[in-house]
Amino acid sequence: MRNYVIRRILQMIPLFLGVAIVTFAVLSLVGDPFAQMAINPRIRPEDIQRLKHAWGFDLPWYLRFFKWFWSMITGNWGVSIFAGGKPVVEIVARAISYTLRFSIASLIFAFVIAVPIGIYSALHQYTLFDYVFTFFAFFGMSMPTFWFGFILMMIFGLRLNWLPIGGVMTPGMESAPFFARMLDQVKYMVLPVIVLSLFGMGSWMRYARSSMLEVIRQDYVRTARAKGLPERTVIFKHALRNALIPIVTLLGLTLPGIISGATITETVFSIPGMGRLTVDAMLSNDYPVAMVCLLLESTLLIVGNLIADLLYAVVDPRIRYS
Amino acid sequence: MAIDITTSEETLTGRIETYWSIVGKRLRKHKLAMLSLVVLILVIAICIVGPFISPYKFSELGSIEEVLQPPSLRHWLGTDELGRDVLTRLFYGGRVSLLVGFSSVFSALIVGIIIGAYAGYYGGVLDTILMRFTDIMFSIPVLPLLIVLASVIPGAGVWKIVLVIAIFGWMTDARIVRGMFLSLRENEYVEAAKAVGVSNSRIIWRHILPNSLAPIIVSATLGVGGNIIYEAALSYLGFGVMPPTPSWGNMLQNAQYAMAIAPWLVWSPGLAMFITVLAFNYLGDGLRDAMDPRLYR
Amino acid sequence: MEKSEVLLEVKDLKTYFYTDDGVVKAVDGMSYTIHKGEVLGLVGESGCGKSVSAMSILGLIDVPGKIVGGEIIFKGENLVGKTPEQLRKIRGAEISMIFQEPMSALNPVFTIGDQIMEAILIHQDVSEEEAKNKTIELLGLVGIPEPERRFNQYPHELSGGMRQRVMIAMAMSCNPDLLISDEATTALDVTIQAQILELMKDLQKRTGMAVLFITHDLALVAEMANSVYVAYTGKIVESGDVVSIFRRPRHPYTYGLLSSIPNLVSEKTKTPLPAIEGMVPNPYHMPLGCHFNPRCPFATERCRKEMPELAEIENNHFVRCFHPVLVNESEVVS
Ligand SMILES: Nc1ncnc2c1ncn2[C@@H]1O[C@H](COP(=O)(O)OP(=O)(O)O)[C@@H](O)[C@H]1O
Ligand SMILES: [Mg+2]
Numbered sequence: 025m026r027n028y029v030i031r032r033i034l035q036m037i038p039l040f041l042g043v044a045i046v047t048f049a050v051l052s053l054v055g056d057p058f059a060q061m062a063i064n065p066r067i068r069p070e071d072i073q074r075l076k077h078a079w080g081f082d083l084p085w086y087l088r089f090f091k092w093f094w095s096m097i098t099g100n101w102g103v104s105i106f107a108g109g110k111p112v113v114e115i116v117a118r119a120i121s122y123t124l125r126f127s128i129a130s131l132i133f134a135f136v137i138a139v140p141i142g143i144y145s146a147l148h149q150y151t152l153f154d155y156v157f158t159f160f161a162f163f164g165m166s167m168p169t170f171w172f173g174f175i176l177m178m179i180f181g182l183r184l185n186w187l188p189i190g191g192v193m194t195p196g197m198e199s200a201p202f203f204a205r206m207l208d209q210v211k212y213m214v215l216p217v218i219v220l221s222l223f224g225m226g227s228w229m230r231y232a233r234s235s236m237l238e239v240i241r242q243d244y245v246r247t248a249r250a251k252g253l254p255e256r257t258v259i260f261k262h263a264l265r266n267a268l269i270p271i272v273t274l275l276g277l278t279l280p281g282i283i284s285g286a287t288i289t290e291t292v293f294s295i296p297g298m299g300r301l302t303v304d305a306m307l308s309n310d311y312p313v314a315m316v317c318l319l320l321e322s323t324l325l326i327v328g329n330l331i332a333d334l335l336y337a338v339v340d341p342r343i344r345y346s
Numbered sequence: 347m348a349i350d351i352t353t354s355e356e357t358l359t360g361r362i363e364t365y366w367s368i369v370g371k372r373l374r375k376h377k378l379a380m381l382s383l384v385v386l387i388l389v390i391a392i393c394i395v396g397p398f399i400s401p402y403k404f405s406e407l408g409s410i411e412e413v414l415q416p417p418s419l420r421h422w423l424g425t426d427e428l429g430r431d432v433l434t435r436l437f438y439g440g441r442v443s444l445l446v447g448f449s450s451v452f453s454a455l456i457v458g459i460i461i462g463a464y465a466g467y468y469g470g471v472l473d474t475i476l477m478r479f480t481d482i483m484f485s486i487p488v489l490p491l492l493i494v495l496a497s498v499i500p501g502a503g504v505w506k507i508v509l510v511i512a513i514f515g516w517m518t519d520a521r522i523v524r525g526m527f528l529s530l531r532e533n534e535y536v537e538a539a540k541a542v543g544v545s546n547s548r549i550i551w552r553h554i555l556p557n558s559l560a561p562i563i564v565s566a567t568l569g570v571g572g573n574i575i576y577e578a579a580l581s582y583l584g585f586g587v588m589p590p591t592p593s594w595g596n597m598l599q600n601a602q603y604a605m606a607i608a609p610w611l612v613w614s615p616g617l618a619m620f621i622t623v624l625a626f627n628y629l630g631d632g633l634r635d636a637m638d639p640r641l642y643r
Numbered sequence: 644m645e646k647s648e649v650l651l652e653v654k655d656l657k658t659y660f661y662t663d664d665g666v667v668k669a670v671d672g673m674s675y676t677i678h679k680g681e682v683l684g685l686v687g688e689s690g691c692g693k694s695v696s697a698m699s700i701l702g703l704i705d706v707p708g709k710i711v712g713g714e715i716i717f718k719g720e721n722l723v724g725k726t727p728e729q730l731r732k733i734r735g736a737e738i739s740m741i742f743q744e745p746m747s748a749l750n751p752v753f754t755i756g757d758q759i760m761e762a763i764l765i766h767q768d769v770s771e772e773e774a775k776n777k778t779i780e781l782l783g784l785v786g787i788p789e790p791e792r793r794f795n796q797y798p799h800e801l802s803g804g805m806r807q808r809v810m811i812a813m814a815m816s817c818n819p820d821l822l823i824s825d826e827a828t829t830a831l832d833v834t835i836q837a838q839i840l841e842l843m844k845d846l847q848k849r850t851g852m853a854v855l856f857i858t859h860d861l862a863l864v865a866e867m868a869n870s871v872y873v874a875y876t877g878k879i880v881e882s883g884d885v886v887s888i889f890r891r892p893r894h895p896y897t898y899g900l901l902s903s904i905p906n907l908v909s910e911k912t913k914t915p916l917p918a919i920e921g922m923v924p925n926p927y928h929m930p931l932g933c934h935f936n937p938r939c940p941f942a943t944e945r946c947r948k949e950m951p952e953l954a955e956i957e958n959n960h961f962v963r964c965f966h967p968v969l970v971n972e973s974e975v976v977s
Contacts, residue, residue, distance in 0.1 A: 047486060050494055054498055162627050162628060166627050168578050168616060168623070169575075174605055178609055243742060243744055246703065247810075250701055250740045251734065252731050257761075269752075284487045291583060303493050306491075307493070321487035322487060325487075341752055342799045
């Protein structure tokens with residue numbers, strides 16, 4: 025098992041390198057962020073030249089890549105080209121703190137509500153409950169996120185005036201007492217979390233339902249019934265345990281969505297999170313920031329896959345890695 | 347001994363026909379899928395015919411009195427901030443959104459099928475190379491790169507968006523197709539075809555591909571809906587189909603700022619998109635049920 | 644053999660499936676009787692309603708299926724109409740069942756020990772400790788080496804034959820009066836199959852339980868059963884004791900089934916008996932008249948119009964045919 029993990033991590037290295045090269049290459053298509061400065065007559069061409077040289081924009085993209093890559097793997101993640109030269113780590117950490125707050129809340133929200141409903145639906149296939157929640161699941165999967173955000177804003181923000189329609193906290197609340205501050209921030213989280221969890225809720229529900237439907241027609245469930253076990257035991261011991269295998273596995277695969285899934289929602293609700301940061305940094309070719317953001321997401325993706333595989337081995341005795 | 351290849355291919359086609367006729371029968375029994383099909387046909391028909399019937403042009407600016415008018419008899423769905431008729435723009439926007447949805451899925455499908463088919467059929471080094479590449483593409487955060495590509499590729503055309511979505515959209519299809527090919531290439535009829543010297547490309551396209559169509563069709567159907575939303579999200583962020591060409595997505599681009607005074611600008615494009623995507627999802631689900639191989643054991 | 648007390652009597656059982664595509668009369672008026680300590684062989688091609696009739700006995704028919712008629716008298720009580728809870732108490736305790744696929748019949752995520760113990764704990768008033776000891780004893784009884792170690796293994800760590808032994812141990816755990824074996828050896832290869840059959844025979848002799856032995860393979864029935872019932876499209880078409888069925892098969896279908904046993908040859912012509920042609924009819928479109936008529940070499944106009952009744956053709960030998968085959972007793976030998 026330990027050897028397996030080590031091997032998997034070693035296998036990640038070329039994958040990671042490949043992703044870094046591809047993303048950097050695409051990023052370099054954006055071009056030189058200093059080019060526009062030339063229009064400004066008050067900036068001297070020598071200064072522009074100096075900046076270009078400092079950031080490697082006088083080099084071909086692959087040389088710039090190696091320069092950046094070398095300093096990154098030696099632990100120097102650098103500073104933003106813009107943003108007053110703030111350290112990348114600081115910028116990213118701040119954005120992540122916002123994004124995680126919303127994403128994790130919505131992941132838990134979606135998972136905890138949707139999986140039991142999906143399983144219940146499967147056990148009561150073709151009942152009213154099943155039809156209602158099947159529709160709900162499709163509703164969630166078909167709803168354009170940002171439009172759903174607009175509608176919630178129009179209803180709960182503008183019409184009813186219950187909840188704020190954007191931002192992360194009321195200005196001036198930074199120095200409020202802890203609980204007041206928390207309450208204030210929770211108010212700002214409600215709509216984005218609902219929007220962010222809607223799609224996940226729909227797909228978790230469908231997934232849990234089909235997983236359970238698949239399991240209850242398996243032979244071993246029939247065996248459990250033939251043994252004379254009470255229906256409770258048949259469902260909650262024999263069927264559920266198996267139905268949860270793919271669900272738990274999928275949990276690992278949703279990990280990367282925590283960051284990139286939030287871009288649209290962050291834009292709709294003006295949240296200064298990772299999604300926005302990534303896009304903005306890329307569009308201005310602030311590559312030290314953009315690359316860290318992108319690679320962080322890729323890492324989550326790759327690690328998420330590994331976690332999924334490991335979880336699989338934990339919940340399913342048939343899987344043994346060596 | 348000569349083995350008649352045409353016979354074996356006919357047998358094969360015969361099998362597929364009965365399979366598809368069963369699928370058709372099952373699909374017709376799936377009420378929601380059939381309803382969705384009807385809705386989709388209606389939506390497509392309305393988007394095609396609508397502009398011919400409408401008295402307005404999609405880019406026709408209204409006079410100052412006609413700016414931001416709520417729905418009325420003159421403008422059934424109201425007008426936007428430039429006084430343009432929303433209903434007319436909805437027809438055109440629908441054409442564009444559907445076009446983007448279908449063509450991006452189609453392009454991605456072609457790439458995915460080719461890569462998946464060759465990787466799965468030949469296996470070995472080719473498979474390893476293609477699948478590592480697929481893994482890399484899968485491990486790239488799609489949305490930010492999509493945005494960057496959309497912003498750096500010159501031109502404002504619809505085809506640019508199709509291209510950009512397709513570039514990042516083929517990997518799932520490639521994996522599905524590869525999986526099907528891996529299992530189907532061991533089948534007896536493939537062995538038999540090989541034994542009598544049918545060429546590899548003929549086996550791939552004529553023998554294996556038709557048998558792996560079911561999951562591809564399901565994935566494509568769901569993909570059209572997904573890509574319509576993708577285009578809309580890109581447009582909302584300002585990188586999709588560029589105005590003045592309307593799409594359901596870019597019609598919503600400015601709606602956020604107008605929502606307090608002109609909520610009708612929010613409702614109609616979003617609802618059109620939602621209904622269309624919902625129909626694609628239901629149809630895809632119905633197809634998946636209808637094609638479920640376990641039903642034919 | 645002297646017939647003893649009746650254990651189970653299936654009378655005119657009808658189990659139908661109401662599917663989207665129509666009604667499937669999977670079991671349509673089947674009757675058979677099992678005496679205490681007897682092994683009854685139920686044979687027929689795949690799709691003839693053997694499994695459905697077994698599941699009906701256990702009360703495990705699920706929607707869209709339903710028992711729509713008949714009685715299942717077990718130890719003097721009708722199981723049809725009993726509550727699910729009453730049936731549950733009988734399942735696994737007085738009647739237990741083993742299935743065809745040992746690969747998928749055991750739950751992959753629990754140890755085999757756990758799965759056997761579970762049945763004991765549900766039906767018997769014993770402690771965990773006692774149940775565990777009993778389980779290990781059972782594993783030994785069904786011929787699994789190193790039962791203590793096997794106790795903690797998962798199904799995937801065992802071979803197909805071993806898993807089927809586990810299934811048998813599970814079925815035997817509460818000393819049932821009736822064991823239903825539904826194609827229990829079909830998925831196994833020949834040597835393993837022989838071992839499992841030997842084990843079942845041995846256990847049957849030792850415990851005196853009755854066995855409903857379901858198979859599509861008449862050859863196995865010859866080895867195992869005292870009496871034979873041949874099913875076709877949800878009905879019994881021929882029944883009798885094992886000797887009369889093998890010596891004097893009267894229904895063309897039985898005759899055809901016999902012919903599929905390789906080492907049976909017609910003594911006169913020294914050629915294998917003719918195999919049955921065609922396939923079991925589509926359950927949604929049963930032929931008119933005798934359901935076997937499209938495949939029957941002797942079918943007449945009457946067979947295409949009327950369904951024959953099951954009639955006693957000699958002592959305790961019943962056949963559902965207008966034109967029972969007449970075989971010279973010495974013609975079929977094994
Ligand atoms: N759940 C079900 N739904 C519909 N038809 C079924 C179902 N289970 C069994 N059948 C039908 O009942 C008939 C008898 O099946 P079965 O008892 O399994 O045959 P066998 O004799 O091979 O055990 C078959 O035609 C089968 O298609
Ligand atoms: Mg069966």
